[in-house]
Amino acid sequence: MYEHLPQPRGRRFFIEQERGVTDVRVEIGLAHVRVRAGSGEKGLQNHLKVLETIAEQGVNVSLVKIHHDWITFAVSQADVPRITHCLDSLGLDHKIVPNLALVITVAANMRESAGIMAQIAESLWEADAHIIETGDSHDTVQCLVPEERAFAAAQSLRRRFQLGEVVR
Amino acid sequence: MKILVMKFGGTSVDSPEHREIAARKVIRAKEDGFAPVVVVSAIGRRGAPYATDTLIEFLRSIDPSVPPNPREMDLMMACGEIISTVVMAHTLKTMGYDAVALTGGQAGIITDNEYGNARVLQIHPQAIRHHLEAGRIVVVAGFQGVAEDKLGFHPDITTLGRGGSDTTASALGAALNAVAVEIYTDVDGVKTADPDIIPDARTLPVISYEEVAEIAHQGAKVLHPRAAEIAMLHNIPLWVKCTFTDEPGTLVTSSESAEGVDLPEVTGVTHITGKIVYLIFHIGETPEKPEIELQLYRLMAQADINLYLNSYSHDTLSFAVPRDRWSLVQSLLDGLVMPAGNPPQRLFIFRVGDKPSREYLLQKQMLSALGEAIPVQEVPVEVLENCTMVSLIAAKLSRRPGIMALFLRTLYEAGIQVLQTADSEMSLSCLVNESDVEKAVRVLHERFVTERAYARQ
Numbered sequence: 186m187y188e189h190l191p192q193p194r195g196r197r198f199f200i201e202q203e204r205g206v207t208d209v210r211v212e213i214g215l216a217h218v219r220v221r222a223g224s225g226e227k228g229l230q231n232h233l234k235v236l237e238t239i240a241e242q243g244v245n246v247s248l249v250k251i252h253h254d255w256i257t258f259a260v261s262q263a264d265v266p267r268i269t270h271c272l273d274s275l276g277l278d279h280k281i282v283p284n285l286a287l288v289i290t291v292a293a294n295m296r297e298s299a300g301i302m303a304q305i306a307e308s309l310w311e312a313d314a315h316i317i318e319t320g321d322s323h324d325t326v327q328c329l330v331p332e333e334r335a336f337a338a339a340q341s342l343r344r345r346f347q348l349g350e351v352v353r
Numbered sequence: 354m355k356i357l358v359m360k361f362g363g364t365s366v367d368s369p370e371h372r373e374i375a376a377r378k379v380i381r382a383k384e385d386g387f388a389p390v391v392v393v394s395a396i397g398r399r400g401a402p403y404a405t406d407t408l409i410e411f412l413r414s415i416d417p418s419v420p421p422n423p424r425e426m427d428l429m430m431a432c433g434e435i436i437s438t439v440v441m442a443h444t445l446k447t448m449g450y451d452a453v454a455l456t457g458g459q460a461g462i463i464t465d466n467e468y469g470n471a472r473v474l475q476i477h478p479q480a481i482r483h484h485l486e487a488g489r490i491v492v493v494a495g496f497q498g499v500a501e502d503k504l505g506f507h508p509d510i511t512t513l514g515r516g517g518s519d520t521t522a523s524a525l526g527a528a529l530n531a532v533a534v535e536i537y538t539d540v541d542g543v544k545t546a547d548p549d550i551i552p553d554a555r556t557l558p559v560i561s562y563e564e565v566a567e568i569a570h571q572g573a574k575v576l577h578p579r580a581a582e583i584a585m586l587h588n589i590p591l592w593v594k595c596t597f598t599d600e601p602g603t604l605v606t607s608s609e610s611a612e613g614v615d616l617p618e619v620t621g622v623t624h625i626t627g628k629i630v631y632l633i634f635h636i637g638e639t640p641e642k643p644e645i646e647l648q649l650y651r652l653m654a655q656a657d658i659n660l661y662l663n664s665y666s667h668d669t670l671s672f673a674v675p676r677d678r679w680s681l682v683q684s685l686l687d688g689l690v691m692p693a694g695n696p697p698q699r700l701f702i703f704r705v706g707d708k709p710s711r712e713y714l715l716q717k718q719m720l721s722a723l724g725e726a727i728p729v730q731e732v733p734v735e736v737l738e739n740c741t742m743v744s745l746i747a748a749k750l751s752r753r754p755g756i757m758a759l760f761l762r763t764l765y766e767a768g769i770q771v772l773q774t775a776d777s778e779m780s781l782s783c784l785v786n787e788s789d790v791e792k793a794v795r796v797l798h799e800r801f802v803t804e805r806a807y808a809r810q
Contacts, residue, residue, distance in 0.1 A: 246757060321662065
């Protein structure tokens with residue numbers, strides 16, 4: 186019916202972005218903090234005490250996770266001395282793992298992509314990058330790994346998802 | 354030619370009266386000097402004779418044990434929008450305006466061949482332009498296109514998946530370089546919360562593409578995230594408006610375009626409606642833990658299970674699965690025996706829930722025959738059923754020190770048990786029992802939207 190009309194020329198112009206993994210990024214200079222908060226009402230109060238005391242110091246936290254007796258989160262490596270001081274002053278048992286990096290896998294609609302976590306975990310396993318914590322949103326999966334393995338992990342992910350080499 | 358894309362959802366075209374209201378909006382745009390391209394969804398919702406769900410059920414009812422072929426299912430589903438398109442074009446004609454109805458394929462929408470969830474690859478808009486230049490109002494069937502033709506046959510009809518008509522509208526807006534895309538619905542814009550829970554939730558006058566995509570991904574139903582992502586990619590202004598009022602609605606635009614406009618610090622509070630099941634695997638602090646985690650992820654991938662809220666600790670792994678896949682996940686996990694090491698150094702047996710199942714007990718009995726030959730370690734799997742996620746969308750705040758503390762304090766003070774949290778650049782989320790969802794939305798909205806308590810932090 187419309188064959189007589191002029192057809193588009195030149196480079197193909199895609200309307201929607203590609204599906205699947207589109208990028209892998211690395212953020213270095215992080216530490217992971219694990220605080221024994223206890224359980225029940227005392228545990229809840231300790232969660233708040235820890236987070237509010239840290240906030241008063243102007244320290245930002247991410248990857249906050251609640252476990253049975255623990256609360257865990259990531260902070261900038263530069264904030265570790267202040268965090269240590271805060272947690273010591275609260276008298277709560279804690280453990281800080283320094284020298285970590287976040288390997289961030291970016292994909293459209295991550296939560297509807299079954300199997301993406303398996304592929305990420307396999308890639309990190311192959312790179313000998315032990316996962317310490319993860320976070321996920323609709324367009325990213327973030328894996329906290331030892332900084333010394335982070336770039337190998339990113340390379341491994343880029344190979345698996347057929348992206349270009351990581352720029353260090 | 355100032356092209357304006359106007360999309361009307363199912364409830365906007367479900368009766369002659371509603372279609373007339375929608376048509377009058379189109380006519381007003383035409384009279385104001387725009388060249389309207391109208392996109393329509395199928396008429397009505399489940400139960401209405403030509404609604405998408407009704408057509409799906411009709412096909413499945415032939416024999417529920419035989420799933421329809423995806424290609425034929427797409428053909429069937431596309432009928433709803435085609436009927437709606439013809440009805441709307443004819444309605445406009447009866448009101449004295451020349452209009453033409455086009456299927457997605459006739460409108461030049463080319464997709465990949467993933468039936469049921471096709472991606473729009475390109476649009477050849479010559480036919481639409483041809484009709485617009487002739488002064489016609491063009492009505493296009495939403496939610497559909499045609500697959501790229503690689504064999505020289507007539508191309509197959511494809512459908513675009515959930516929210517497909519919003520996607521059609523944004524994609525046409527991009528291809529036609531429209532001045533704007535207007536999404537008409539039954540609410541007067543993007544709200545700060547679900548008005549069924551917060552009746553006085555505010556309508557946001559302006560919101561960024563990123564924020565609207567985030568609230569859509571986190572459960573708000575006002576606009577499909579794909580539509581926002583296409584509009585963002587091509588920088589097309591998007592409006593969310595109500596068919597039944599003349600309220601200005603919500604403008605969705607880029608953060609840069611909105612410079613000088615007061616974008617809110619907190620966009621709102623959303624919740625997902627589907628239930629999820631949260632699983633905590635008590636693997637223990639063993640050297641084999643990473644290998645077990647990897648095998649669990651592989652198992653879930655093989656079963657095509659989506660995972661959310663992944664979390665690690667020194668002795669556990671946790672993630673959430675959709676409630677409607679839980680019975681499959683349970684059958685895969687309960688009594689599962691997983692070897693670790695090469696050759697195997699230890700066996701891990703999974704016990705789901707508090708009470709040992711028959712499957713678990715049978716496996717355990719069989720393993721006992723191995724005696725001391727290889728150690729067996731139990732992995733109790735804690736199951737939190739009927740959970741759902743509530744999110745605070747706050748792009749400007751989510752990384753501000755103290756925001757997570759205030760978020761948790763608000764929930765704890767309301768007596769809400771927080772099962773897990775997640776945070777990103779755009780939002781803070783919590784996993785709560787489904788029975789606490791409305792309360793959680795209310796208290797978070799009160800604290801962060803009404804009181805704007807974070808301003809005092």
